[in-house]
Amino acid sequence: MNSKLTEYQLSKLKPLELKLKRAVHSGDTDKAIELATQIQRLFPNEWRKHHRLLRAKLWAFESCLDANRISYAQRGFIGIRKLSASNTRLYLEASSLLAVCHLRSKDTSTAKTLIKEVIEKINNISSERTKHQFQKRLIERIEEECILTELIGTNDLAMNIEEIQAKAVLLIQRNSDTEIFQFIGNSIPTASIDLLRDVRAYSLNQLPPPDRKLLPSPDKAEEPQKIGKTAFGIIKRIAWKTFCNPDSTIYKLWKNRVPKVFNEGYFSAAVVTTMGDFKIGIPLLASGISALIMKYTAEEFCELSKPKGLMIDRGKE
Structure with missing residues (x-):
């Protein structure tokens, strides 16, 4: 044919x-x-x-x-x-x-x-560069999904938007980005870290030894700062559409730097809505995520956080 x-x-x-x-x-x-x-x-x-x-x-x-x-x-x-x-x-x-x-x-x-x-x-995959790019994307995505999997259904705590926003503002005022990532990492349930450890160890054991060396060690992968960055990555992925819809109120206010978008809990409300869609109820996680997002301009966040697919664009190899 x-x-x-x-x-x-x-x-x-x-x-x-x-x-x-x-x-x-x-x-x-x-x-x-x-x-x-x-x-x-x-x-x-x-x-x-x-x-x-x-x-x-x-x-x-x-x-x-x-x-x-x-x-x-x-x-x-x-x-x-x-x-x-x-x-x-x-x-x-x-x-x-x-x-x-x-x-x-x-x-x-x-x-x-x-x-x-x-x-x-x-x-x-014949191209070494493309093979390693795919491996890296795969491991990163699996790590994010392990965190999300055990977060889903943890909706046992009340998500008070005003309290979450107040905590987010304090984090911005008193903590560095590194400290906020550690704060987020420490708010992640033990079950997420256990699953991450299990699946990551299983995945890495399938890789040839030279390829394993290109990825962070298990100890590094489980540090609170790294867990926080991984959690932020997956929440950004699922929140991106809420924050970056050009027709949404939060995006219009944020893009135009209208003060009330920062003062009236818009960020925390959007994070809580996103987490609610996945039945995630962890106020400290919401505060940490809100604090980090508020540090970006709308244009920066929406460009950097745009979901990156596993698929590799053939035109960029």
Whole structure:
């Protein structure tokens, strides 16, 4: 079967791919799904395994994962694994993201099995630079998801926005960034650190010894400051859309540096809302996260915190 795209198909496909990337980067999941569906219509049924189609679907399903639409994303990643060859990067990326889905669902055993498969197949990536980039992204994402997995459902403490905001202001006034990261790290439940230790040790043991040396040691990974940075990374990821929606009140006030956005608890309210979506109820964590976010300008935060996918942009290799 000749699956080379025609000039007509390419002329339609390229603009849709660009729009799809923009939708994913802006967190517009519904638009991403719609564009992936339009791309699928360009391919005959017998071309369901074409890498350009599978790549578009993977972008859309990763956007669903970031939006916490776990069941939908999980079905998508399973489908991509079935349609892609097991020695391809598409298969590796779909498998990694499927592992994240299982972590979110607290199915650690299945997640570890998938992580093992991915790491065993990483050497299929021919470029050393790309291989190490993928390894680094994978380990970082797994670490973040281990923290989030055990945070989900910890909604046993009242989240008083005024108290959280007051504590955040005190942290800004009295503590350095390093100290705030340590403060956040110390607020993380022991169960998160236990899971992080378990999955990280399991993951690292699958890596060849030379590759292990490129990653922080287990002791460094469990220091409160490093745990705090990892926790901040995942909360930023899930809060990004709330803080960076151009139409939202907080973004407009923040961008224009209107004083009341800092004085009236807007940041703490947005953090509490985000954590509430995941049933996370840890006031000290909310204060630490709010304090760090308030140190950024809107433009800095929204650019630096934009969710970075596991998928590697082929144009940047």
